Amino acid sequence: MTLKTTHLTKKYKRKAALDDVSLEFQPDTIYALLGNNGAGKSTLLNIISNRIFASTGSVTLDGEKAQDDSTVLRHMYLMSEDNMFPGSMKVKEIFTLSDAVYGDFDWELADKLVADFELPVDSQFKKLSTGYRTIAKLVAAMCVPVDYVFLDEPVLGLDANHRDLFYTRLMETFVERPRTIVISTHLIEEIATLVENVVIIDHGRIITVNDADTLAHAGHAASGETTAVNAFVTTSGLDVLATKTITGHTTAYVQGTIPDAAGIPAGISIEPLGLQDYFIHLTQRQTTQHHSNALLATSLKENAR
Amino acid sequence: MNFSDTDPRPLFQQVADQIEDLILTAAVKENEQVPSTTEISATYKINPATVLKGMNLLVSKGYLEKRRGIGMFVTLGAQQKLTSERRGSLLHDQVTTLVDEARNLGITQTQLIDMIKGSFQ
Numbered sequence: 001m002t003l004k005t006t007h008l009t010k011k012y013k014r015k016a017a018l019d020d021v022s023l024e025f026q027p028d029t030i031y032a033l034l035g036n037n038g039a040g041k042s043t044l045l046n047i048i049s050n051r052i053f054a055s056t057g058s059v060t061l062d063g064e065k066a067q068d069d070s071t072v073l074r075h076m077y078l079m080s081e082d083n084m085f086p087g088s089m090k091v092k093e094i095f096t097l098s099d100a101v102y103g104d105f106d107w108e109l110a111d112k113l114v115a116d117f118e119l120p121v122d123s124q125f126k127k128l129s130t131g132y133r134t135i136a137k138l139v140a141a142m143c144v145p146v147d148y149v150f151l152d153e154p155v156l157g158l159d160a161n162h163r164d165l166f167y168t169r170l171m172e173t174f175v176e177r178p179r180t181i182v183i184s185t186h187l188i189e190e191i192a193t194l195v196e197n198v199v200i201i202d203h204g205r206i207i208t209v210n211d212a213d214t215l216a217h218a219g220h221a222a223s224g225e226t227t228a229v230n231a232f233v234t235t236s237g238l239d240v241l242a243t244k245t246i247t248g249h250t251t252a253y254v255q256g257t258i259p260d261a262a263g264i265p266a267g268i269s270i271e272p273l274g275l276q277d278y279f280i281h282l283t284q285r286q287t288t289q290h291h292s293n294a295l296l297a298t299s300l301k302e303n304a305r
Numbered sequence: 306m307n308f309s310d311t312d313p314r315p316l317f318q319q320v321a322d323q324i325e326d327l328i329l330t331a332a333v334k335e336n337e338q339v340p341s342t343t344e345i346s347a348t349y350k351i352n353p354a355t356v357l358k359g360m361n362l363l364v365s366k367g368y369l370e371k372r373r374g375i376g377m378f379v380t381l382g383a384q385q386k387l388t389s390e391r392r393g394s395l396l397h398d399q400v401t402t403l404v405d406e407a408r409n410l411g412i413t414q415t416q417l418i419d420m421i422k423g424s425f426q
Contacts, residue, residue, distance in 0.1 A: 172347045192310040193309075193351050193355070194352055196352045216311070217313075261401075261402075273311070274309075274311035275310050
């Protein structure tokens with residue numbers, strides 16, 4: 001089962017929240033969907049799950065159009081900040097409702113998670129704290145028998161112990177019943193080793209799709225004496241994302257192929273950035289470019305007048 | 306075991322290296338079963354596909370064998386084979402690094418050899 005988005009675009013007035021997004025989500029794979037606030041993550045997930053409509057483009061599951069087709073949409077579940085049930089509902093009623101809508105609710109897993117997180121199932125949803133609301137929604141998302149689970153900010157309000165517990169349970173349930181899980185989060189470091197593939201979205205556009213291991217090692221920090229670092233990055237043909245300099249010492253954040261040990265001059269240290277820092281430097285540069293493009297467009301327009 | 310996405314080695318390599326360590330130190334003996342993909346995955350929060358990639362690397366190197374429906378087992382002679390491989394590659398890399406570092410610091414060959422001799426005592 002493969003989920004595809006084809007040329008998805010979503011425009012609000014003149015501004016494009018999503019710009020020509022074509023993606024493929026493979027079966028039984030965990031993805032991270034990364035992007036800064038306003039990058040278009042939630043818009044994308046909401047369109048895939050038929051909660052909002054795209055201006056143009058389509059979503060298909062094995063070639064079947066998903067929009068407004070309940071037989072296709074039954075294969076997907078979106079957990080997001082929006083609550084899809086009345087706040088006066090008790091937590092256990094939310095689970096019963098999920099069972100009624102999706103069928104085959106995994107009650108055994110639900111009971112286990114409820115006990116693990118000490119979730120008060122007889123409380124009304126609206127009376128729960130932010131953290132427990134998130135947990136209640138997570139339990140529902142993990143227990144419905146769908147092939148595609150989209151988790152938009154799955155650890156919102158969770159303390160460090162609960163986040164850790166969630167990641168462990170997520171791995172266990174994934175091995176037990178593989179499915180595609182797409183995690184959209186700002187806590188990149190915490191999910192870096194959990195996910196197999198990563199999608200990076202910026203200003204409504206997909207800028208990178210790759211496996212997590214590759215991206216964690218796609219960026220490096222090269223540091224040492226300023227002139228030596230500058231010479232090294234130039235001769236190695238590395239793409240410099242950013243630099244930091246303090247009194248003669250420079251750290252260059254680069255992407256590209258790092259020469260093997262013999263090609264690295266003495267006094268220069270090279271370290272991989274990891275997924276989070278690579279994401280930060282990549283999207284920061286993207287933002288700078290985006291702004292200068294916008295400035296250029298405005299000044300061209302003014303010149304034309 | 307400990308895994309990090311900022312380690313210079315890819316994650317699957319870290320998995321392979323650390324299972325090799327289990328074999329080298331006889332924490333898991335020959336003909337015994339290594340921890341399962343699920344176990345490593347859930348305990349250390351590593352994607353199961355990554356763990357499997359690391360395991361398969363060891364299968365292709367002949368240190369592990371898959372027994373259908375049961376799991377991965379350490380092959381006969383794996384420990385000895387690993388010991389000689391590590392002697393060859395890992396130690397060689399470390400010696401090269403050490404000599405480079407010594408050169409940078411202006412330490413002569415005789416001085417370095419004396420330091421090594423000292424560490425043995």
